[in-house]
Amino acid sequence: MTPIIKFENVTKKFILQNQKTFKEFLPALFSRQKTKNNLLALSNISFTISPGESLGIIGPNGSGKSTILKLIAGVTAPTSGRVTVNGRVSPLIELGAGFHPELSGRENIYLNGAILGLSQKEIGRNFDSIVNFADLWEFIDQPIKHYSSGMYMRLAFAVAVHTNPQILIIDEILAVGDAEFQEKCFQRMEEFKRSGVTIIFVSHSLGQIENFCHRVLHVQHGQLIADGPAGEICQQYQATLT
Amino acid sequence: MLEIVKEIKAILRQHELLKQMINREIKARYKQSILGYFWVILNPLFQMLVMSFAFSIIMRVPTKAANNIPYSIFLYVALLPWNLFSNSLTSACSALVNNASLITKIYFPRTILVIATIIAKIVDFLFASIILIIFMIIYHLSININIVWIIPIFLIQQIFTLGLALIVSAANLLYRDIQYLLGLILLLWMYLTPVIYPVDLVPEKFRFIFQLNPMSVIINAYRQTILGGGSPNYQSLLLAFLVSLIVLFLGFVYFKWREKTFADNI
Numbered sequence: 001m002t003p004i005i006k007f008e009n010v011t012k013k014f015i016l017q018n019q020k021t022f023k024e025f026l027p028a029l030f031s032r033q034k035t036k037n038n039l040l041a042l043s044n045i046s047f048t049i050s051p052g053e054s055l056g057i058i059g060p061n062g063s064g065k066s067t068i069l070k071l072i073a074g075v076t077a078p079t080s081g082r083v084t085v086n087g088r089v090s091p092l093i094e095l096g097a098g099f100h101p102e103l104s105g106r107e108n109i110y111l112n113g114a115i116l117g118l119s120q121k122e123i124g125r126n127f128d129s130i131v132n133f134a135d136l137w138e139f140i141d142q143p144i145k146h147y148s149s150g151m152y153m154r155l156a157f158a159v160a161v162h163t164n165p166q167i168l169i170i171d172e173i174l175a176v177g178d179a180e181f182q183e184k185c186f187q188r189m190e191e192f193k194r195s196g197v198t199i200i201f202v203s204h205s206l207g208q209i210e211n212f213c214h215r216v217l218h219v220q221h222g223q224l225i226a227d228g229p230a231g232e233i234c235q236q237y238q239a240t241l242t
Numbered sequence: 243m244l245e246i247v248k249e250i251k252a253i254l255r256q257h258e259l260l261k262q263m264i265n266r267e268i269k270a271r272y273k274q275s276i277l278g279y280f281w282v283i284l285n286p287l288f289q290m291l292v293m294s295f296a297f298s299i300i301m302r303v304p305t306k307a308a309n310n311i312p313y314s315i316f317l318y319v320a321l322l323p324w325n326l327f328s329n330s331l332t333s334a335c336s337a338l339v340n341n342a343s344l345i346t347k348i349y350f351p352r353t354i355l356v357i358a359t360i361i362a363k364i365v366d367f368l369f370a371s372i373i374l375i376i377f378m379i380i381y382h383l384s385i386n387i388n389i390v391w392i393i394p395i396f397l398i399q400q401i402f403t404l405g406l407a408l409i410v411s412a413a414n415l416l417y418r419d420i421q422y423l424l425g426l427i428l429l430l431w432m433y434l435t436p437v438i439y440p441v442d443l444v445p446e447k448f449r450f451i452f453q454l455n456p457m458s459v460i461i462n463a464y465r466q467t468i469l470g471g472g473s474p475n476y477q478s479l480l481l482a483f484l485v486s487l488i489v490l491f492l493g494f495v496y497f498k499w500r501e502k503t504f505a506d507n508i
Contacts, residue, residue: 015506023419070505073347073348076502076503076506077502091348102269103273107265107266107269111263114261114262114263115259115344117350
């Protein structure tokens with residue numbers, strides 16, 4: 001089977017400008033201070049993901065997990081190497097990106113849906129189902145700045161799961177909402193999995209990863225340390241932590 | 243060139259997103275204000291009233307060249323497109339920075355963010371124009387067929403605006419100084435454009451500055467066609483059109499070049 005995502009010797013370097021403003025930059029330039037710092041976020045990583053796989057990515061903070069997700073989402077380009085993605089990506093990274101606090105829940109559903117690539121018609125068709133999922137009928141015409149953070153996340157997740165992705169990226173977002181809502185989210189993700197959606201799941205909860213994914217990548221300091229069955233890799237990772 | 247066609251196709255494919263972004267831009271702005279969208283009209287109206295007082299009653303800018311047209315209208319015809327230009331650039335400048343959370347998460351044509359802010363300002367402009375129409379009716383100012391010239395003039399203005407908007411929005415991502423610098427430049431630029439005075443007051447030896455400034459040609463052309471009832475100076479307008487196209491092309495190239503690193507720099 002042709003892989004749906006392919007990383008070939010991918011390296012990502014960030015060039016960090018030390019001086020954020022021109023006022024800081026000019027004197028630094030003249031006094032020959034360093035104006036740039038290189039940060040190696042990923043070094044020479046290769047892996048492939050087949051359609052329908054559910055893959056977990058684990059590793060400590062700053063290990064390069066988010067960079068991998070950004071490369072898959074196509075918002076940043078690798079410094080060297082090649083990233084190939086053959087499918088419609090729906091990112092559930094930091095839910096509610098693009099929500100506007102002054103707009104109502106209803107308006108934000110349309111806005112966020114459009115950002116995630118849904119047409120107005122598709123959203124209209126799924127509107128009831130989205131609000132049902134979020135369980136927010138009461139507040140749907142209120143500006144979302146009055147929402148609690150749990151309500152906000154429920155709305156965002158509800159829109160996101162009504163997209164029709166081929167690749168679903170989930171970054172640390174299932175820690176939101178009450179137990180009941182989390183359960184609902186996992187059910188929905190299981191449905192996605194069964195219908196053959198490729199899922200890439202980043203979490204610090206090894207329990208969630210082990211339950212949900214069959215394969216896990218372990219990254220550390222921008223390097224791919226291990227790639228294998230979920231149970232095995234999670235156990236190894238657990239061992240390095242203690 | 244191929245890149246431009248590709249970008250236009252990508253934007254058309256995502257026209258629903260563009261629509262929603264424009265919607266957001268317009269709807270969200272005046273929420274939680276009593277007068278709401280009415281501010282779009284009040285703002286230039288008061289600006290016009292105060293400036294008219296300052297420049298026709300205190301300073302007495304002579305506008306007799308323009309057939310006894312009241313200064314307030316003489317001013318407003320230029321102030322409206324100038325405000326459109328200035329507001330478009332100002333809001334486009336922070337269009338990318340304000341949407342950092344989107345840019346780092348999801349891929350879509352980034353130009354949509356810039357275009358959406360400009361279109362939202364065009365909608366404001368159309369509403370603010372109602373005042374001009376009312377004033378022209380009150381003062382019994384007639385228009386003639388040459389009024390259709392405002393369509394190409396308007397398009398040239400938008401080409402020029404979009405080109406500059408692409409440059410400032412992308413540059414502002416790197417150095418936030420751009421937004422402050424832009425405020426200063428726009429202020430000075432307005433005085434170098436015949437908004438508050440007629441272009442014929444400019445001494446002959448400085449006219450070349452006005453020839454090279456597309457905004458000057460554009461503003462003057464609006465006046466000639468709306469108030470003068472004549473046709474614009476074709477040669478100047480053509481030059482402004484060419485300059486605008488070049489600016490748009492350079493703006494697009496610069497934007498595309500920077501675009502690859504937007505998510506890393508934001």
